[in-house]
Amino acid sequence: MNPRPHIDALRGSLDLLVLKTLSLEPMHGWGISQRVQQISEGVVEVNQGSLYPALQRLEKDGFVTSEWGTTENNRRARYYRLTAAGSRALGAELESWRRFAAGLEAVLRTS
Numbered sequence: 001m002n003p004r005p006h007i008d009a010l011r012g013s014l015d016l017l018v019l020k021t022l023s024l025e026p027m028h029g030w031g032i033s034q035r036v037q038q039i040s041e042g043v044v045e046v047n048q049g050s051l052y053p054a055l056q057r058l059e060k061d062g063f064v065t066s067e068w069g070t071t072e073n074n075r076r077a078r079y080y081r082l083t084a085a086g087s088r089a090l091g092a093e094l095e096s097w098r099r100f101a102a103g104l105e106a107v108l109r110t111s
Contacts, residue, residue, distance in 0.1 A: 014054045015063075016097055017046065019082060019090040022064060028077035029055060055080055063089050 021032050032055075033046040058064045063086030069079045082090070 016093040022082040026079050026081040028079050
C-alpha cells in the first residue's frame, strides 16, 4: 500500500494554517504558502489553487481582511490581516485540532 500524499492529511486544516500564519503578521498569499513550508521544514505545502479560495472564504466570514500593497519585489499584491473574529476563530480551531490529534494519537497507540 502506497502512503497517501501529505495533502490528504491536510484536508480541513487549511483554514487553521492560514489563520495561524496570519496571526504572526499580515502577508500576501504567496508569503503565506512560503511561511507554512518554511516553518514545517518542507513537510507541509499549501497549494495555491486551494489557498486563494480559502482566503476569499475567510474574508467573507470576517476572519481576515485584505488590502492592496507592494511586495518587497515592488509588485502589487493583496495583503491579508487577521481580524479580532479571526483571532477568536483561530483559538477555537486550535482547540478542535488538538482534540482531534489527541484522539488520533490514542487510536494509533492501541495495540
